[in-house]
Amino acid sequence: MKIEKIDSILKKHEYRHSEIIGIMQDVQGIENYLPEGTLRYISEKLELSLTRIFDIVTFYKAFSLVPRGRHMIKVCCGTACHLGGAMQNLDRIKRTLHVREGETTEDRMFSLETVNCLGTCALAPVIQIGEDYHDAVIPGKIDNILAAYSAGHERQEVATD
Template sequence: MKNIDTNLENYHYRKTNIIQILQDIQSEHNYLPEKILKYVSERLKMPLSTIYSIATFYAAFSLNPRGKHLCTVCMGTACHVRGAAAILNEFERKLDIKAGETTGDMNYSLETVNCLGCCAIGPIVVYDGKYMGEFKLKDVAAVLKEKE
């Protein structure tokens, strides 16, 4: 909780900075733990329901623990017509999880996103923050292998 207090201090205990506060918690813990959100709600005198509402609204926040590696497949229109669905399918098959889930060994999390704003290089996959454009089906195995 000490980290949270310094985090809140950095943002002057202002309710308007809630998104930045949540982002910092997320980058520290890889997800938003319920206990910490309750603590934040008490300290900021902000209803927990409002914080929950924000945390579930943005796809960038996760309320469940995420894996070591985060793999995000863009499912925007441009990527979709270039075969994003097949790429997602391949990831799901290889990792044996559905989009939005995490593997049992907590190594991989698979997520989808609706558009990343770089449609020209689609289909696009973001792997641990690295953008990989013109992604091909065979790249799936390569990416997963490389990280092992």
């Protein structure tokens, strides 16, 4: 990440220790993950120990130290989705993309994650890709859904509950 860019983020947050989470969110918003070099630079500039930063980064699930794909796939494994067959969907995604949970595909297109509830149980089993929700997913539909994203046609479908 470019040093000028980090500096502008730090300036926006007025070099405050208390805004470390906001700073890292901004970095992650640009890079999709937190590069080690950037964190070392932030630690030096803020005069905040690297152990403290590492503690925060590893504490919050929203932060990632490894590069993530352009599209985040969140497979809901909550009660309703689990009963609706979320595990079969998950298996199918794993096989199609050749990744496990928490991993990113080689072309940096998708990252796979499981979540415990997306709060839209009426749409079960639900999968969130980026900002879009896909409801009543069955393993047979998955290839089509993923193909749309790989081809660059992002479907705009937001849950209406």
